[in-house]
Amino acid sequence: MKVEEIRKDFPIFQQQVNGHPLVYLDNAATTQRPRQVVEAVMRFYQDANANVHRSVHTMSYRATELYEGARKKIASFINASSWREIVWVRGATEGLNLLAYSLGLYHLREGDEIVLTVMEHHSNMVPWQRIAQLKNLRIVYAGVTPEGRLDIEDLKAKISSRTRLISVIHASNVLGVVNPVGEIAQLARDAGAIFIVDAAQSAPHMPIDVEAMGCDFLVASGHKMLGPTGIGFLYGRRERLEAMEPFQSGGDMIEHVTLEGATWNELPWKFEAGTPNIAGAIGLGAAVDYINNVGLTDMLEHEKELRRYAVERIRELGGVDIYTPDGDDVLGIVSFNIHGIHPHDVAGYLDQCGIEVRSGHHCTQPLMECLRIENAVRASFYLYNTKEEVDRLVEALARVKKLFRV
């Protein structure tokens, strides 16, 4: 992969931060945007701005064509069998809330069980907890193994005759491990349960094929894959979406309204109430084009290589706990702590050196509890990162250790 060429597409890397060239290693939180994405959004506002689906005028047709064209790009990106299976949402969080409410309120009954894992992001935990409280459902959690992988035997043991739904993170935003979703899909099918995949951390980094995976639903966020903020997508198997009630209601999601009630629009618009994030969807379409041009397989290898190199060099520093396991099933994420230094102090020092990493609980407090920590430092890589940037990270970590005398 020609990383130096790729970096030229990202104007943000031309700047200095705190007197140093920017090293951006917080990609699991949000990625940078190439000018192709920024320009696609700008072109829409400058040349084609109008509301979608509503008007008979030319500009509205133009906007609708771009908006629906972007949906088709997503469908092909994840190998959905139809563009009608792609619902635009604000991001993974809204996709999961849509499912928790539309499925939870109408399809789950008192005593039904939901299987989650302790490594879920809060967005795949809290919506289910709230719906479980409302409907008297039971949530059971599969644990993690001591080396930081999903305990699949525990997950099997947690599935019972009452299991109605299984929702699992595809790749952990802390550990970087990719969970065996194909195997879990089979377990869900055998149990007659709905299977949901949170692909917020996988879709930006590895090829996704929802047909091969066998999931019923999958969610992802555009801003974690070079796209704008405020846009993401929910994939839902057509017959599942057809059988579901809408989430939000209002304009565009209806077929006919009377004073007594309403009927619903066709898929996918039944789930898209109100004026959508048109520019965001178009920008995400441009991001998918960009990723396809570079090639996800090459990106994945590059990011895994950066992770292997970073782990090796951080380990050499000594006095460090690394939570990310080793293995080919781990994406470009390294989470760690330096003995005797609070992660916020590490991240604050790195920022002074122009190096941006995340410190905190990463919206995974139950996982932190399993790891017996409260916080960690996380460096997460993307297609534009380099080994030289990893070297700068490690050199700064060595300096912060000296500064704190640990």
Ligand SMILES: Cc1ncc(COP(=O)(O)O)c(C=O)c1O
């Ligand atoms: C695994 C995972 N799921 C869900 C989310 C939520 O994504 P968003 O905040 O874009 O809705 C994140 C964000 O960090 C994540 O890492």
